């Protein structure tokens with residue numbers, strides 16, 4: 557599906573392209589439009605475009621690539637409006653404040669957070685769009701959801717999460733007024749409460765995962781909680797005094813790496829549309845359970861959690877704060893026990909799709925987003941063994957650590 561040229565682009569999209577050309581000072585432009593996602597599965601909705609603009613700047617011909625997120629179909633545009641607004645607010649207000657904070661404290665390079673470069677964004681009704689510089693042209697590459705993630709790739713993401721969380725803790729501590737203004741964008745739970753566009757079919761996906769759980773006791777507990785999964789998820793993202801801004805959807809398809817040889821050396825994450833104000837553990841458990849397999853969890857979980865806390869401490873130290881005041885290790889441990897259930901449930905809902913080969917994943921995404929008439933999927937999977945292995949890896953890890961399924965409901 558991606559890399560199919562779009563020969564008759566809608567006028568609204570052309571208008572956005574000319575606005576972008578104007579911003580980056582390209583004149584007499586020509587452009588081509590492709591679907592923008594690396595993974596076919598992400599392209600199902602067809603709302604992300606890769607646009608190449610060629611034009612003149614100071615009499616020189618320049619070619620630039622952009623990612624444009626814009627929803628053409630009015631029904632879906634209105635269904636996804638709150639998510640667009642979240643993405644907009646993150647890039648328009650949160651990122652500049654975070655960059656300013658990094659500058660103000662002269663945070664050292666290795667502890668600096670990098671963000672996608674947002675060129676244009678609009679939250680005007682029916683004109684919602686958000687445009688980024690295409691990162692792949694700067695030598696970055698996406699991971700592959702079907703490949704095993706190793707410790708090096710994992711640790712870079714864990715560090716990036718610590719930097720993101722730490723920066724907002726710093727803003728909260730040094731600029732209370734600003735942080736209150738930013739927190740306003742995060743008041744609604746755009747994901748789990750109310751009628752979100754992705755809610756249908758989630759129970760079915762969850763149950764399909766529980767069906768393949770080997771441990772009978774865990775299986776029974778998970779079945780018994782089926783009806784509660786949204787209540788649990790919703791409680792997990794309720795703010796408390798240790799909350800910070802979290803990515804919300806930190807998994808392999810939203811993470812871009814740069815490499816030195818074969819070694820990953822840096823990450824940038826994209827897709828902040830469900831960023832939220834919640835416990836850091838909501839991000840940690842989501843990332844680890846959506847992306848890591850049982851071997852990695854067995855061998856490196858504690859090391860990764862320690863790395864997270866050490867990196868957080870280092871970022872806070874740069875801002876003259878003490879991690880023991882802001883987010884003590886003891887609280888992190890308590891949060892892991894209480895909020896890791898978010899990562900578990902999200903993984904159980906998503907692993908069927910994440911582990912599916914492209915064609916099947918596309919059909920399942922259609923189910924998930926209710927594009928039901930077109931669905932051509934009977935529930936059988938070509939990648940069943942990977943799916944079963946990943947589900948059991950996550951479930952075993954969760955129960956082995958004594959984490960709680962329903963403490964959040966108390």
Ligand SMILES: Nc1ncnc2c1ncn2[C@@H]1O[C@H](COP(=O)(O)OP(=O)(O)O)[C@@H](O)[C@H]1O
Nearest residue numbers: 592593594623672688689690691692809826827
């Ligand atoms: N700045 C970027 N540079 C390169 N590719 C990007 C960029 N932003 C997004 N993408 C690609 O587009 C896909 C979809 O974008 P994303 O922001 O994740 O939206 P969605 O909500 O549709 O998942 C990503 O998974 C990635 O393949």
Ligand SMILES: [Mg+2]
Nearest residue numbers: 598809810827
């Ligand atoms: Mg995404």
